[in-house]
């Protein structure tokens with residue numbers, strides 16, 4: 267298992283919503299989505315405050331609100347990037363980052379590759 271690996275999200279400059287309690291300022295996703303999320307933080311980081319980053323039903327959920335004074339176009343562009351990343355996560359193994367697909371075991375949905383199944 268990979269539980270001893272360093273948290274790939276620890277060093278991201280995520281602009282958390284300041285109203286968020288400290289214990290929620292953490293990315294609840296497997297390491298396979300590190301690149302997706304790092305890219306998103308880099309491209310939208312100045313424009314949005316992040317309230318939650320997690321996995322749900324095998325896909326990335328990246329919840330944000332626009333920063334004060336963000337104009338409509340920048341917001342639409344940022345939300346598009348978030349949509350794209352959420353869609354990409356549904357084809358990316360959450361464990362290792364290889365191309366994957368959504369699977370279901372009981373009530374648990376997960377996007378994984380053949381190897382990580």
Ligand SMILES: [Zn+2]
Nearest residue numbers: 359362379382
């Ligand atoms: Zn994998």
